[in-house]
Amino acid sequence: MENSILIYPGNEHIGNKVAEITGFPVIGFMLRSFPDGESYVRLLKNVEGKKVHIICSLNQPDSKTVSLILLAETLRNEGAAEIVLTAPYLAYMRQDVKFNSGESISAINYAKLISPFFDALITIDPHLHRIHDLNEIYSMPTKVLHSAPYVSNWIKSNVENPLIVGPDEESYQWAEEVAKGANAPFIVLKKTRYSDKDVKIEMPDVHEYRNKCPVLIDDIISSAHTMHQTVMHLIDAGMTGIVCIGVHGIFGEDAFRLLQSSGAKIITTNSIIHSTNQIDISQLIAGSIS
Numbered sequence: 001m002e003n004s005i006l007i008y009p010g011n012e013h014i015g016n017k018v019a020e021i022t023g024f025p026v027i028g029f030m031l032r033s034f035p036d037g038e039s040y041v042r043l044l045k046n047v048e049g050k051k052v053h054i055i056c057s058l059n060q061p062d063s064k065t066v067s068l069i070l071l072a073e074t075l076r077n078e079g080a081a082e083i084v085l086t087a088p089y090l091a092y093m094r095q096d097v098k099f100n101s102g103e104s105i106s107a108i109n110y111a112k113l114i115s116p117f118f119d120a121l122i123t124i125d126p127h128l129h130r131i132h133d134l135n136e137i138y139s140m141p142t143k144v145l146h147s148a149p150y151v152s153n154w155i156k157s158n159v160e161n162p163l164i165v166g167p168d169e170e171s172y173q174w175a176e177e178v179a180k181g182a183n184a185p186f187i188v189l190k191k192t193r194y195s196d197k198d199v200k201i202e203m204p205d206v207h208e209y210r211n212k213c214p215v216l217i218d219d220i221i222s223s224a225h226t227m228h229q230t231v232m233h234l235i236d237a238g239m240t241g242i243v244c245i246g247v248h249g250i251f252g253e254d255a256f257r258l259l260q261s262s263g264a265k266i267i268t269t270n271s272i273i274h275s276t277n278q279i280d281i282s283q284l285i286a287g288s289i290s
């Protein structure tokens with residue numbers, strides 16, 4: 001079956017690289033808003049019988065989801081044989097349980113919303129915490145890719161004498177894997193979250209690591225309060241040369257400014273376009289679709 005790539009606006013930085021590596025042609029299309037805010041979609045290429053890989057990171061998902069579904073349905077109506085959603089960042093995975101009565105378990109509800117429109121989902125390091133496997137909530141086949149080898153390589157080439165720091169128990173999985181790849185020791189801290197921007201990080205004694213360069217690693221930097229508070233504790237403990245690595249740099253509202261104010265170096269993968277993108281994961285995606 002002939003493969004093609006459709007790059008959702010805002011994903012050109014990674015989509016074009018994936019197209020270059022795979023050699024798959026890119027499908028042209030129009031996507032714009034009518035004056036009333038509704039979306040207009042038009043394909044500019046024949047897609048009959050093709051397997052189409054839509055590349056669309058799902059940060060800011062509410063503003064993308066309707067047009068993404070319209071695009072998928074238009075591909076289907078125009079005869080595409082298979083439609084694969086490649087979402088380097090997969091949204092809505094953190095609200096994976098009802099914390100208070102009456103709340104939406106958004107991870108489940110979002111999965112139900114988009115599953116019917118795609119034949120498969122590929123994503124990178126989704127936030128799997130209380131949900132252990134995407135197939136528990138997505139009714140289409142899913143494939144999870146891991147950025148850890150890319151992150152470890154970046155650390156090996158850029159940081160001398162690193163200590164990998166996971167800011168909370170949920171980051172254990174990334175911290176352990178990245179540390180192994182970077183031949184570095186790792187510690188995992190304890191976090192209590194009181195609200196979107198109110199977190200408390202508990203710091204162990206890091207005296208034995210005082211000559212090391214702390215590299216914080218987390219899957220998501222959203223409000224950046226988790227990273228910021230961890231950096232502050234490390235500074236208080238006398239540590240310097242701190243690096244913060246996020247797989248998915250969402251940086252909502254003033255998050256980037258807050259984290260920058262800590263003086264730490266901030267690095268992300270290019271799963272979401274941002275000035276901190278230094279770890280290129282386009283090869284990871286290309287390898288999974290070709």
Ligand code: R5P
Pocket residue numbers: 094127168170171196199218219220221222223224225226227
């Ligand atoms: C959740 O525990 C995640 O692994 C991240 O630690 C969290 O999403 C970071 O959020 P924020 O940047 O808003 O503190």
